[in-house]
Amino acid sequence: MTDTFLVIGAGxxxxxxARELAEAGHRVLVIERRPHIAGNAYDEPDxxxxxxxxxxxxxxxxxxxxxxxxxxxxxxxxxYEHRVRSVVDGVRYPFPINRDxxxxxxGLELDEASAADFFERVREPxxxxxxxxxxxxxxxxxxxxxxxxxxxxxxxxxxxxxxxxAGVAARIPVRTNTDDRYFTDNFQAMPKHGYTKMFExxxxxxxxxxxxxxxxxxVRNRIKARHIVYTGPxxxxxxxxxxxxxxxxxxxxxxxxxxxxxxxxTGTVNYPNDHAxxxxxxxxxxxxxxxxxxxxxxxxxxxxxxxxxxxPRAENEALFKxxxxxxxxxxxxxxxxxxxxxxxxxxDQVVGAALAAAKRLIGTGS
Ligand code: FAD
Ligand code: UDP
Numbered sequence: 001m002t003d004t005f006l007v008i009g010a011g012x013x014x015x016x017x018a019r020e021l022a023e024a025g026h027r028v029l030v031i032e033r034r035p036h037i038a039g040n041a042y043d044e045p046d047x048x049x050x051x052x053x054x055x056x057x058x059x060x061x062x063x064x065x066x067x068x069x070x071x072x073x074x075x076x077x078x079x080y081e082h083r084v085r086s087v088v089d090g091v092r093y094p095f096p097i098n099r100d101x102x103x104x105x106x107g108l109e110l111d112e113a114s115a116a117d118f119f120e121r122v123r124e125p126x127x128x129x130x131x132x133x134x135x136x137x138x139x140x141x142x143x144x145x146x147x148x149x150x151x152x153x154x155x156x157x158x159x160x161x162x163x164x165x166a167g168v169a170a171r172i173p174v175r176t177n178t179d180d181r182y183f184t185d186n187f188q189a190m191p192k193h194g195y196t197k198m199f200e201x202x203x204x205x206x207x208x209x210x211x212x213x214x215x216x217x218x219v220r221n222r223i224k225a226r227h228i229v230y231t232g233p234x235x236x237x238x239x240x241x242x243x244x245x246x247x248x249x250x251x252x253x254x255x256x257x258x259x260x261x262x263x264x265x266t267g268t269v270n271y272p273n274d275h276a277x278x279x280x281x282x283x284x285x286x287x288x289x290x291x292x293x294x295x296x297x298x299x300x301x302x303x304x305x306x307x308x309x310x311x312p313r314a315e316n317e318a319l320f321k322x323x324x325x326x327x328x329x330x331x332x333x334x335x336x337x338x339x340x341x342x343x344x345x346x347x348d349q350v351v352g353a354a355l356a357a358a359k360r361l362i363g364t365g366s
Contacts, residue, residue, distance in 0.1 A: 006227070007028055008230045010034075010210060012350040014229065014231045015203055016070075016358065021207075022206075023205070028209070029210075037199045038195050046254065048291070055306075061346070062346075063187070065186070066355075070351060074201035075201065080285075082268070083180055084182045084266055084267070084268045085264075086272060098178055099177060119176070130165070131163070131165065132161040132165065136161065156248070159313070167344065190286055217236065226332075228333045230340055237335070245310075245320060247308065248309040249307060249308055249309075252300075253297065254296070257295075264296075267282060277299055283295050307339055309344065310339070336357045
């Protein structure tokens with residue numbers, strides 16, 4: 001028996017766990033199958049020197065002061081509030097839907113109270129609100145649903161909104177004011193020197209070693225550890241005993257445009273009804289970088305490939321519960337993170353989950 005804790009995966013879940021265990025005096029080995037740390041938050045300069053997010057746009061936002069303070073130990077921040085436009089019939093509208101969206105789309109001059117009356121008139125009340133279709137129809141009615149949500153959701157998930165749990169569409173608020181920020185959290189900022197640098201600082205501890213390019217499935221029979229922290233897909237850990245848990249994948253098309261200071265007026269532009277991609281993000285908005293060119297990414301959803309999103313629907317959650325029951329029986333292993341817990345977590349939620357799991361683990365002294 002060795003004294004080392006083994007952490008599988010160097011994303012938020014693995015890196016926060018590693019740091020907490022190391023600070024509690026334990027030796028930690030982190031193995032990561034990719035050639036880099038930071039999981040899906042990984043960023044790096046592209047061939048033209050523009051800092052890009054390899055796995056799609058990552059914008060940090062949280063209401064959790066404790067989580068923001070925790071990460072602030074490893075990075076300085078650049079204030080950034082994300083804004084998105086959505087293209088419908090060739091016109092760019094503020095998104096999430098707000099009063100300006102209504103006024104521009106329908107040629108109205110609504111004030112706040114009349115925007116609320118408008119939603120009250122067009123909404124299709126649903127009881128109970130259990131699917132993503134229910135959420136949107138219940139708040140904004142059919143026309144806005146069809147223009148902004150239906151086709152985006154079909155493209156993103158390969159499913160009808162009626163097949164997805166309410167929580168998916170409920171991520172998007174509806175506003176009667178003119179606030180056009182994508183998020184309204186108290187803390188909205190980007191790591192000043194990028195996510196990867198923040199992860200380097202988190203993993204920089206004398207008790208932590210990191211091995212890249214090592215897949216747990218290939219070494220698991222040889223490894224001895226005091227305790228394992230697993231942050232990969234939970235079905236893979238159990239060798240797909242009950243079948244594959246669906247995860248939605250994406251392919252990212254990165255492009256650099258020379259001699260173009262700005263490609264689009266907001267960080268992201270969504271294309272609900274056109275193209276095979278869902279959205280285009282221009283990184284310089286997010287990072288504040290100055291450069292004579294600009295770099296963008298298009299996201300193409302797909303069924304196969306790297307697992308990026310758990311797919312929140314009742315039958316998948318039932319299958320996850322079966323794997324979770326196996327996980328509870330598995331002594332000496334902690335399952336944490338977006339893939340291991342099969343939850344549509346944002347970055348801050350993963351940090352919160354990892355801090356809680358570390359506290360439990362250190363508390364038990366296992
Ligand atoms: P991951 O980052 O997936 O890390 C898990 C790591 O484990 C990976 O590096 C993987 O290679 C490794 N691994 C898996 N299996 C093995 C194995 N067998 N052996 C060794 N290593 C293994 N969140 C936000 O808050 N704001 C955003 O704007 C935002 N945008 C996003 C955009 C996209 C396109 C995506 C996909 C996600 C976005 N997120 C965003 C969510 C965010 O990426 C996740 O919440 C967070 O990165 C999850 O961290 P994690 O450690 O659980 O998982
Ligand atoms: N959504 C939509 N139209 C949009 C943006 C989002 O219908 O223009 C729906 C879609 O189902 C999407 C969900 O809302 O998957 C959550 O969107 P979010 O931008 O939070 O997704 P993420 O950034 O996690 O991919």
